[in-house]
Amino acid sequence: MRDALLSTNRTILYSLCEWGSAGVQTWGNATGASWRSTGDINPNWPRILNILNQNSFYMNSVDFWGHSDPDMLEVGNGNLSIYQERSHFALWAAMKSPLLIGADLDQLSPEQVQILANEHLLAFNQDAVFGKPAMPYKWGTNPDWTFNATHPAEFWAGPSQQGTLVLMFNPYEVLNQKVADFGEIPGLEEGASYEVLDVWSGASLGCRTGSVLANVAAWDTAALLVKGRCGGGGGGSRGRFDGRKGYIGKGWWG
16 A cells, blocks of 8 residues: 555555554554554543553654554543643644544634644644654653553653753642753753743743743643753752743742
């Protein structure tokens, strides 16, 4: 089928569906434009976490014209909280998954539409220069490279034309503090100062030195774009960011 489609001499999206079986991660990229990496999704939070955990180990197979597909989006379906929906969409976009809306568009709330239309996450997902996805750089709760269906990787980062996308996922049902330490993030320099943008609100968080601390609501994901270098706000300082409300004043943490 691949060879027949190639012979037509026009662009065709060839999507494979073998539900992650038959070792597709080893040959899917050479055969189709996307390949299902797991069994079917449903609007159940444990199922979404399970699929996220599985797909997080397949990121090395992803690049231009080759996407490990963890199934459609469930934003707007079932009884997911708005924070669960934000995490679901942000992580699917960061993994450069095909973003197939699975809900009735007429039934979406304005908040759900805002999630699905987030310009920064869509730009990362469809970046014309950087084909690689964001990848976990630290697991958080578990040691790195732990396969855990309920507590998947929590810290993700990847380069784009906009800057480095950084996601900090909270898998717990209570508020959790997360720190984006520049020294841990691939492509960033320890102790350096960068302009930082809140992906959800689009607001600038200003020049941050060394790290950014976020208060992340239950099941939510703090999403940041770390952009160009800047003058800095003092050695070792941390900008405080609240994932539920956006940046709080000019609070500095030592």
